[in-house]
Amino acid sequence: MAGETVTSREMLRRLIAFDTTSRNSNLELIHYVRDYLKSHGVESKLVPSEDGAKANLYASIGPNVPGGVVLSGHTDVVPVDGQPWDTDPWVVTEKDGKLYGRGTSDMKAFSAIGLSMVPRFKRANLKVPIHFALSYDEEVGCIGAHSLAERLMGDVPRPRLIVVGEPTMMSAVHAHKGTRRYHTHFRGVEAHSSMTHLGVSANHFACEFVVFLLRLQDELESRAVADSEFMPPYGTITVGTIHGGTAANILARDCVVHWEYRALPGDDDQEVITRAQAYVAETLLPAMKRKHPDAAIEFEIGPGTPPFPPEGNDEAVKLVQSWSGSNVVTSVSYGTEAGIFKNAGGVPTVVCGPGDIAQAHQPNEFILVSQIKACEAFMDRIVEWASSGR
Numbered sequence: 001m002a003g004e005t006v007t008s009r010e011m012l013r014r015l016i017a018f019d020t021t022s023r024n025s026n027l028e029l030i031h032y033v034r035d036y037l038k039s040h041g042v043e044s045k046l047v048p049s050e051d052g053a054k055a056n057l058y059a060s061i062g063p064n065v066p067g068g069v070v071l072s073g074h075t076d077v078v079p080v081d082g083q084p085w086d087t088d089p090w091v092v093t094e095k096d097g098k099l100y101g102r103g104t105s106d107m108k109a110f111s112a113i114g115l116s117m118v119p120r121f122k123r124a125n126l127k128v129p130i131h132f133a134l135s136y137d138e139e140v141g142c143i144g145a146h147s148l149a150e151r152l153m154g155d156v157p158r159p160r161l162i163v164v165g166e167p168t169m170m171s172a173v174h175a176h177k178g179t180r181r182y183h184t185h186f187r188g189v190e191a192h193s194s195m196t197h198l199g200v201s202a203n204h205f206a207c208e209f210v211v212f213l214l215r216l217q218d219e220l221e222s223r224a225v226a227d228s229e230f231m232p233p234y235g236t237i238t239v240g241t242i243h244g245g246t247a248a249n250i251l252a253r254d255c256v257v258h259w260e261y262r263a264l265p266g267d268d269d270q271e272v273i274t275r276a277q278a279y280v281a282e283t284l285l286p287a288m289k290r291k292h293p294d295a296a297i298e299f300e301i302g303p304g305t306p307p308f309p310p311e312g313n314d315e316a317v318k319l320v321q322s323w324s325g326s327n328v329v330t331s332v333s334y335g336t337e338a339g340i341f342k343n344a345g346g347v348p349t350v351v352c353g354p355g356d357i358a359q360a361h362q363p364n365e366f367i368l369v370s371q372i373k374a375c376e377a378f379m380d381r382i383v384e385w386a387s388s389g390r
Contacts, residue, residue, distance in 0.1 A: 231333065
C-alpha cells in the first residue's frame, strides 16, 4: 500500500466495509487509517479508550505552526439491527446518483474525502497544517471526543479553526443544543397485588416522576424566545424508555426511566437534573419510604454533549462559507462533538459536511454523489487556503 492513491469513493467504500457500530471495536478502521497515512509519510497518534478496545486518531500534514485547520469526524455508526435494508449496509451500493451504506452520510464520507486528499495535501506547499481528528463512540454520547480534544489541543500549535464534518449539505452550522442522558432507577418492594399495604410499586412512583418531567417540559416551552434560531425554540425533555415490573399481579420491584434533556446554548444545563433530583429527594422518596423503608431511588448521569454556542465562531464561519460556496448559516437541535472541541481549546469551530442529517440512523442510508463532489471541491479550497498562508 506504499504511497497508494485512492479516490474519495474508493476510500468511502473501504471505511464503510468496517462495521464500526458503537458496540464494536473501531481498531481495525483506525489501524487501516494509521497505516494508510504512514504509507504517505504521515505519522499518527492514537488515544486509546480506557479498556484499549477502541481508539481516537489524530495526525498532521504540513508545517508545525499555528493557524491550521482541523478536520474532525467520528468513526462509529449506529446499528442496522431490525432495519429493512434493501442493500448490504456494509457495502457501498450506487443507484440513481446515490451511494447507499451505513455511515455514508453519518459521517464517514467527510473523513473518506479528506483521507483521499492526503497525497494532494502532501504535494502542496502548505503554509499552515491540516490536521485529522478521528474519534470513537460519538453515537453513544461523544465519549471518545473528550480525550481526543484534550490531547490534540495540547499537542498541536493552536489551529485557526475546527471543522466537524457532520452532514449539513455543506452549509455552515455555528451552534447547536447540548444533550445529556439520565437513568432514574426506582426500587420498590414486591408484594401480591391484593396486599398493596405490604409493598411499594416502583412503577407507580416512576409514573409520577414522568408526569413531573412532562410538567417541567411545559415550563421550558413557556420560556420560548420568539426570535430563537432553534426549532423547537426551547430546551426539550424526552422520556425514551420505561422498563419495570414482572407481572400484572405483582407490585413492581424495579422500574428504570431513561430520559434526556437538550439544552439551548446559554441555558443552565444543570437546572433540569437539579430540579428532578430535588423532587425525588423531597417528595417521591419520602412517599415511597412511608410505604416501606427498603424503597430507594437512584440517578445515573449518562454521557452527553455540551451546548455549542455561536459566540466566537464568526471568522471560522466565513472561511467555511468561502470553501463551501454556501451562504447559509444555521443552528440545529441535534448534538455533535463541536462543543467538546471548542471547550477544549477555545478554537473557533463550525459543523459542515456532506450528506443530509435526515439520512442519519435510517435504513437505506445514502449520500448523493453530488454531495461527494461538493465536499471534494471544499477540500480543494482548503488546500488553496492552507498553501496561501492567508
